[in-house]
Amino acid sequence: MTISLNQVGKRYNYDWIFRNVSLSFSGNGHYAILGPNGSGKSTLLQVISGHHQQSEGKVLYQIDSKSLDQDRFFHHFSIAAPYLELIEEFSLQECFDFHTRFKSWLPGLSSQEIMQIVGLQKARHKQIRYFSSGMKQRAKLALAIFSDVPIVLLDEPCTNLDAAGIQLYRELIERYCKNRMVIVSSNDIQEYGFCETLIEIAQYK
Numbered sequence: 001m002t003i004s005l006n007q008v009g010k011r012y013n014y015d016w017i018f019r020n021v022s023l024s025f026s027g028n029g030h031y032a033i034l035g036p037n038g039s040g041k042s043t044l045l046q047v048i049s050g051h052h053q054q055s056e057g058k059v060l061y062q063i064d065s066k067s068l069d070q071d072r073f074f075h076h077f078s079i080a081a082p083y084l085e086l087i088e089e090f091s092l093q094e095c096f097d098f099h100t101r102f103k104s105w106l107p108g109l110s111s112q113e114i115m116q117i118v119g120l121q122k123a124r125h126k127q128i129r130y131f132s133s134g135m136k137q138r139a140k141l142a143l144a145i146f147s148d149v150p151i152v153l154l155d156e157p158c159t160n161l162d163a164a165g166i167q168l169y170r171e172l173i174e175r176y177c178k179n180r181m182v183i184v185s186s187n188d189i190q191e192y193g194f195c196e197t198l199i200e201i202a203q204y205k
């Protein structure tokens with residue numbers, strides 16, 4: 001699968017956040033979008049995912065050289081981001097059950113095994129609203145990383161994680177994301193150290 005950005009720009013009111021972004025993301029590449037706070041990393045990730053519409057330029061999605069409509073792209077990616085909230089009224093089990101109505105888990109894995117891997121098995125019947133911020137982040141990462149999709153988008157993936165959580169994140173990336181495209185928006189090396197392509201958003205001002 002390939003995502004191509006052609007002269008893409010995004011403006012809020014009169015402020016251009018970035019302009020003239022021409023980039024291609026393909027195959028099993030691991031990409032990091034880097035820059036300081038407020039530089040536009042999350043905005044670019046949201047333009048790539050289709051959550052936000054670009055103000056100029058084109059975003060094209062292709063599978064085997066065939067174009068894919070933007071409104072079909074959501075079948076092909078999963079995302080974990082601070083602005084995408086979990087449904088607080090659900091228990092973790094209900095959250096996973098709901099998620100799997102839209103996306104299946106990676107082959108050979110069950111909800112119970114995934115809860116175990118991310119250390120949330122004891123919280124299975126607890127409502128998400130009573131989760132700590134680190135527990136919520138583990139749940140978000142589980143939903144993104146264990147979904148059976150070719151593209152994983154991660155915005156500040158280690159937010160609220162303790163040292164053990166960060167280690168878990170690294171292990172999950174190493175074990176489950178090697179053969180998939182990953183795009184990480186981050187300013188923390190612990191989050192993007194595995195990426196071979198680094199994109200500085202500041203060069204698109």
Ligand SMILES: Nc1ncnc2c1ncn2[C@@H]1O[C@H](COP(=O)(O)OP(=O)(O)OP(=O)(O)O)[C@@H](O)[C@H]1O
Pocket residue numbers: 012013017035036037038039040041042043044187
């Ligand atoms: N809906 C919006 N309306 C107006 N301005 C916005 C909106 N969303 C984001 N911005 C502005 O766009 C700029 C880029 O924000 P963005 O969240 O993409 O930055 P970031 O690099 O991800 O920052 P951080 O590292 O703090 O997460 C900021 O100046 C922000 O205020």
